[in-house]
Amino acid sequence: MSHSIISANTDSTTGARSGAPVPSDSLASASTQRPENADVIIVGAGPSGSATAAYLAMAGLDVLLLEKAAFPREKVCGDGLTPRAVRELITLGIPTPAEDGWIKNHGLRIVGGGVRLELPWPDLASFPPYGLVRTRKDFDEILVRHAVKHGARLHESTNVTGPILDERTGAIVGVRARAMDPDGRDGGAPGLEFRAPLVVAADGNSSRLSMSMHRPKRDDRPMGVAVRTYYTSPRHDDDYLESWLELWSKGETGQKKLLPGYGWIFGVGDGTSNVGLGILNTSAAFGKVDYRDILKRWVDTLPPEWTFNEETMTSPVRGAALPMGFNRQPHYDLGLLLVGDAGGMVNPFNGEGIAYAMESGRLAAEVIAQAFARQTDAGREKVLQSYPRVMKDALGGYFTLGRGFAKMIGNPEVMRLAVKYGLPRTTMMKYLLKIMANLAEPHGGDAGDRLINALSKMAPAA
Numbered sequence: 001m002s003h004s005i006i007s008a009n010t011d012s013t014t015g016a017r018s019g020a021p022v023p024s025d026s027l028a029s030a031s032t033q034r035p036e037n038a039d040v041i042i043v044g045a046g047p048s049g050s051a052t053a054a055y056l057a058m059a060g061l062d063v064l065l066l067e068k069a070a071f072p073r074e075k076v077c078g079d080g081l082t083p084r085a086v087r088e089l090i091t092l093g094i095p096t097p098a099e100d101g102w103i104k105n106h107g108l109r110i111v112g113g114g115v116r117l118e119l120p121w122p123d124l125a126s127f128p129p130y131g132l133v134r135t136r137k138d139f140d141e142i143l144v145r146h147a148v149k150h151g152a153r154l155h156e157s158t159n160v161t162g163p164i165l166d167e168r169t170g171a172i173v174g175v176r177a178r179a180m181d182p183d184g185r186d187g188g189a190p191g192l193e194f195r196a197p198l199v200v201a202a203d204g205n206s207s208r209l210s211m212s213m214h215r216p217k218r219d220d221r222p223m224g225v226a227v228r229t230y231y232t233s234p235r236h237d238d239d240y241l242e243s244w245l246e247l248w249s250k251g252e253t254g255q256k257k258l259l260p261g262y263g264w265i266f267g268v269g270d271g272t273s274n275v276g277l278g279i280l281n282t283s284a285a286f287g288k289v290d291y292r293d294i295l296k297r298w299v300d301t302l303p304p305e306w307t308f309n310e311e312t313m314t315s316p317v318r319g320a321a322l323p324m325g326f327n328r329q330p331h332y333d334l335g336l337l338l339v340g341d342a343g344g345m346v347n348p349f350n351g352e353g354i355a356y357a358m359e360s361g362r363l364a365a366e367v368i369a370q371a372f373a374r375q376t377d378a379g380r381e382k383v384l385q386s387y388p389r390v391m392k393d394a395l396g397g398y399f400t401l402g403r404g405f406a407k408m409i410g411n412p413e414v415m416r417l418a419v420k421y422g423l424p425r426t427t428m429m430k431y432l433l434k435i436m437a438n439l440a441e442p443h444g445g446d447a448g449d450r451l452i453n454a455l456s457k458m459a460p461a462a
C-alpha cells in the first residue's frame with residue numbers, strides 16, 4: 001500500500017491540524033462542489049463513531065464526523081450498559097450522575113426454570129461495580145456532543161452515499177454524501193464531497209460503506225435479531241438488569257408453551273421500562289417467526305401489576321440485527337477502518353454492543369494517532385495494518401468462545417438442561433456472569449478470572 005495518509009491540511013511533521021477546511025456552515029447551502037478536507041472522516045455518529053471522533057480530536061487530529069440523522073435521534077436498543085460499558089464512559093470522561101438522568105444498576109437478575117437469581121456485578125479493580133441504563137436517544141447525543149466539545153467537526157443530516165477511490169491503488173480517499181431534508185429524506189440537494197486519507201466506517205450493522213469497499217458480512221459468525229418497545233411501568237426504577245432465559249406464552253388450550261428467544265426488562269428510570277427479546281441465528285426459529293408476536297405473547301404472561309400492555313406502550317415495537325463475533329473483516333485495509341457494529345463487534349454471549357463499539361473506537365484512535373505521527377507513508381500504513389491484530393488480541397479469543405456458546409444455546413435441549421441444573425448453582429452462575437459480561441479481572445484476580453483469561457487466550461482469535 002502506498003497511498004499517502006497525510007491529508008492536505010495536516011502538518012506532516014507534527015501530525016497536528018493546519019490549513020483551512022471549508023467552513024461547515026457552507027454545507028447549509030449544500031451547493032458547494034468544493035471538497036471539504038480532514039485528517040480522518042468518520043461515517044456514523046453512534047457510540048463507535050463518536051468515541052473514535054472524541055479520542056482522535058483529543059489527540060489533535062482534524063476529524064470530520066458525518067451522520068445521516070439529526071440529533072436527538074432514536075436507535076433501536078435495550079439501552080442497557082454493563083460495567084464494561086461504564087468503564088468506557090469513565091475513560092472517555094463522560095460523567096453519569098443520577099441527577100442528569102442516569103439510572104444505576106447493581107447486577108443482573110436471571111429468570112428461568114422457576115428461579116429468579118440476583119447476581120451483583122463483581123467487585124473488581126478493572127471495572128466499576130455498577131451498570132447504567134439510558135435511552136439511546138439521550139446517550140448517543142451526549143456522546144456526539146462530547147466529541148464536538150473536544151474538537152470533532154460534526155455534520156448531521158449528511159447521508160454518505162459511497163467512497164471516493166484512488167484510481168491507482170483502489171484505496172478510499174474520501175466519501176460522497178447528500179444533505180438530508182429536516183424530515184430525514186433525500187431532498188435532491190447537489191452531492192457533497194469530503195476527502196481524507198483515512199476513513200472510519202462506524203455506520204452500524206449494515207455498513208453500506210464497507211459493502212461498497214467489498215467487505216460483506218461473514219455468515220460463519222453468529223447473528224442475532226432483537227426487538228424492543230417501552231411501557232410505562234412501576235418497574236421503571238429497577239436497580240437490576242433483568243434477563244429472561246425462557247419465554248413462555250399462555251397457549252390456546254391453557255397450557256404454557258415455550259417460545260424461542262431470550263428476553264430482557266430494563267428500567268429506564270423515566271417512568272418506562274425497555275422490554276425486548278432477541279433470537280440467535282443458531283436457533284431453528286431464526287428468521288421464521290414473527291418477533292413482535294412473540295414479544296406480545298410473552299408480556300401477556302407477565303404480572304398485570306407490571307403494566308406491560310397495549311395501553312401503556314409508549315413507542316412501536318422496533319427491531320434490528322446484532323452482528324456478532326467480528327462478522328465483518330478485515331478491520332482495516334485500503335484506507336478503510338471498521339469500528340463497532342460495522343465490524344461485527346457485538347458480544348455473542350449476551351448481545352451487548354455499546355461497550356465494544358466504544359472500546360473499538362478507543363483502540364482504533366490509539367492506532368490512528370500513532371499512524372499519523374509516522375513520517376513515511378510506509379510507516380503509517382504499517383501502523384494502520386496493525387489494527388486488525390490489536391482487535392483480535394483484545395477480543396478475538398473471547399469472541400471465539402462466544403461463538404461456541406451461541407451454537408450451544410441454539411439447541412433447546414442444551415438450554416433446558418443448563419437452566420435446570422445451572423441456575424440453582426449460585427457460585428457457578430457468578431462465574432458465568434463474569435464470562436458472559438466479559439468482566440474477568442485481566443491481571444491477577446481469583447482462580448475463576450484466571451481460568452476465563454486462559455480460555456480466551458487459548459481460543460483461536462475470531
Ligand SMILES: Cc1cc2nc3c(=O)[nH]c(=O)nc-3n(C[C@H](O)[C@H](O)[C@H](O)COP(=O)(O)OP(=O)(O)OC[C@H]3O[C@@H](n4cnc5c(N)ncnc54)[C@H](O)[C@@H]3O)c2cc1C
Pocket residue numbers: 043044045046047048049066067068069075076077078079080081085158159160161202203204205208226227228276318319320321322339340341342346351352353354355357
Ligand atoms: C433491539 C436491540 C437491543 C440492543 N440492546 C443492547 C443493550 O441493551 N446494550 C448494548 O450494549 N447493546 C445493545 N444492542 C446493540 C447496540 O445497539 C449496538 O451494538 C450499538 O448501537 C453499535 O454502535 P455503533 O456506533 O457501532 O452503530 P450504531 O449505533 O448503529 O450507529 C451507526 C450510526 O451510523 C449512522 N449511519 C448509518 N449509515 C450512514 C450513512 N450512510 N451516512 C451517515 N451516517 C450513517 C446511523 O444513523 C447511526 O447513527 C442492541 C441492539 C438491538 C438491535
